[in-house]
Amino acid sequence: MAKCLDEGVDPTHMCQSLVDRISRSRALNSIAEPELLPLFEDWLEELEKEFVRQAEKSQSSDAALMAEKLGLSMAGAQFLKAKLEQEGKI
Template structure:
């Protein structure tokens, strides 16, 4: 949990270096909503990349990335 928070803070600092703070906040909110949607879809239909991509409107690589990220964080 603490490492996840530290990682998120580090990632935010990196993004702040290249993005306007208001845009960064919008992006972070969007990503959190998307992660929640992937978690809900995965609970309902599993973690098949093609199915999650279709259900969420993501590309296959985007779905694969979020599945890996959520698994690393222990959220999936």
């Protein structure tokens, strides 16, 4: 999974931007192809599952540790941690 995320694309920025747009679904529908939303949602769901799995395995949801394990930037790991905590998943 880390290799896919380590191709010069900052998943944190992309994720935060798309999550913001998803929350404003009308705006998203006017600027994005309808096929992109399910792809993003699938990717984010898989990334979240892996974050939770790694957090359970290591008994820690430390953002620095998750960034290393998942190949994310620190900001990306912090974003996912906060999102998952808010949703009660970790």
